[in-house]
Amino acid sequence: MRHVAVIGSGPAGYYSAEALQKSFGGAVRIDVIDRLPVPYGLIRSGVAPDHQSIKAVYRRYEKVALTDDVRFVGNVAVGRDVSVAELLDLYDAVILATGAPNDRPLGIPGSDLPGVVGSAAFVGWYNGHPDFADLDPPLGVEGAAVIGNGNVALDVARILAKTPVEFVGSDIVAHAFEALGNSAVRDIHILGRRGPHQIAMTPKELGELGHLADAMPRVDPADLPPAADDAALEPGLRKSVAHLRDFAGGAGAGLGKRKSIHFRFFAMPVAIEGDDRVERIRVEKTRLDEARRAVPTGETQDISCGLVVSCIGYSTPPIEGVPYDDRLGRFRNTDGAIGDGLYCVGWARRGPTGTIGTNRPDGYEVAERIAADLGGGASGKAGRPGLDRLLESRGVDIVTFRDWQKIEAAEAGRARAGSPREKFTSIADMLAARGG
Structure with missing residues (x-):
């Protein structure tokens, strides 16, 4: 069994998780980590609210998220709650799918x-x-x-x-x-x-x-x-x-x-x-x-x-210890590879170009590269249990995908007439909607 951490739960993150499942044929455990308690990144917060047909792609990511070998780990900020170096110690590979939110x-x-x-x-x-x-x-x-x-x-x-x-x-x-x-x-x-x-x-x-x-x-x-x-x-x-x-x-x-x-x-x-x-x-x-x-x-x-x-473009925020290209506003990489065990996909890899669907071949290419780099055999890394122990020791309150579904149901329940949902706009309200 191999262990991979994907940082970012937007299109690039979930397409990468989907690709990893196929590349490893089930012999992988994937943790999709996000700073917010809610998933989908650009789909939730970037696509225009009157473009619901485009937002519907989240159903594909939902199917991936509900499989046994993929876990959503929300409300965890890389750099604040856990470092990239610590994740590299815990996982066989770490994929940066942080987008370009700046x-x-x-x-x-x-x-x-x-x-x-x-x-x-x-x-x-x-x-x-x-x-x-x-x-x-x-x-x-x-x-x-x-x-x-x-x-x-x-x-x-x-x-x-x-x-x-x-x-x-x-x-x-x-x-x-x-x-x-x-x-x-x-x-x-x-x-x-x-x-x-x-x-x-x-x-x-x-x-x-x-x-x-x-x-x-x-x-x-x-x-x-x-x-x-x-x-x-x-x-x-x-x-x-x-x-x-x-x-x-x-x-x-x-x-x-x-x-x-x-x-x-x-x-x-x-x-x-x-x-x-x-x-x-x-x-x-x-x-x-x-x-x-x-x-x-x-x-x-x-x-x-x-x-x-x-509206002149976006850049990926730097992460301590990760090579960064200030001119291009993204991580330095060669075909998605940053360094030993560290990769990037989507806008964090190539800059803010292309459509939502462009992230799919990008994620598959990097997943295939990770599979080739790691080869067969058992991991030896702590993976998911190791991350849980580390976050628990630091008092980090993680949000699972099941928790997100409770938040999602609460948003649907408070929607005005004609709207599919009324989003919570504060993290505290999101966590409260999750309940005990």
């Missing part, structure tokens, strides 16, 4: 003003993550700027633009549902340094903006390249650009709608200004050089806004 810094003057938030914080706020439940973003303003040209920027803009009725069926948490229902935001500006052909927005997410009840997406036709140039794009991007062209041609369709979502291409944020809080963001017009890089032109414009959400 916002990359915006790095322009004024980015520290109140009213500037990162997308991890803002998304965590409306998804009920305990770290961000008290964020209280300024929504009593008319203008909001969303920096970025990816799907996260679209999620943020869409959530800001929706009416309360449009959240029926979602699991947006009560504090965000109420605050957004009372929001004064009317103009949402999506800022991108480059043009329509360089976006990282998928057709489905872009298309949703065209069906909002009280908001109209707007694109300046002058920002669009010649239509004939679209033929050279890959099919998905071509569909996305087709949505932008539709938005550019639908100026009259927004009559009667109170909100506007303005796509501002070739607009590079250079400063955020205001007296004690955000009042405006300054952007510099850019052009594309031959390598399709954004080149500043010196022409600037101020956009009035009281909220800035930066």
Whole structure:
């Protein structure tokens, strides 16, 4: 029997656990360790609350979690309750599946003003993550700027633009549902340094903006390249650009709608200004050089806004004793291998790229490598019993998957009408819901 610890219970963590089961043919015991008392990571706290069909992938992870050779160990923080070095002593292999939960810094003057938030914080706020439940973003303003040209920027803009009725069926948490229902935001500006052909927005997410009840997406036709140039794009991007062209041609369709979502291409944020809080963001017009890089032109414009959400990427937090690449914001690794017995998967391995499904082949590749590295034979490591003894000696109150199911049932029981659940937003409430 071999023993493996997986740190992180999001998609990368559970795909790795699933892969390890197959690679070892049942001769493995896997502990999936998470800082929070609740599993699923990005599925619970990152995927937009109105995208329940995407969140449904958790059912696959649930099947893995309920098998005898996989155990969820929640409410255990690596670095606080147990170190990576201690886990390497207890397990034959340790996989870091910690994701990339930290916002990359915006790095322009004024980015520290109140009213500037990162997308991890803002998304965590409306998804009920305990770290961000008290964020209280300024929504009593008319203008909001969303920096970025990816799907996260679209999620943020869409959530800001929706009416309360449009959240029926979602699991947006009560504090965000109420605050957004009372929001004064009317103009949402999506800022991108480059043009329509360089976006990282998928057709489905872009298309949703065209069906909002009280908001109209707007694109300046002058920002669009010649239509004939679209033929050279890959099919998905071509569909996305087709949505932008539709938005550019639908100026009259927004009559009667109170909100506007303005796509501002070739607009590079250079400063955020205001007296004690955000009042405006300054952007510099850019052009594309031959390598399709954004080149500043010196022409600037101020956009009035009281909220800035930066959606420019994420980084993996360092862990003491684990080699880290500061430039790329992830662990240093070679094809998922960090060092003797230590591996990484998902965003912790390759940075915040790809979709949820991208983590599956990633996890399988690393699992096969671990199986090859360990070979056959018995372990000799203490594994699960050793971890339990260590955590008990330190007074750590672990949460099992059965405990999580009690929390899950309590969340479903307190849901408002039309919602699948009302998440607990504090660890203390989660632990209390687990009961004795």
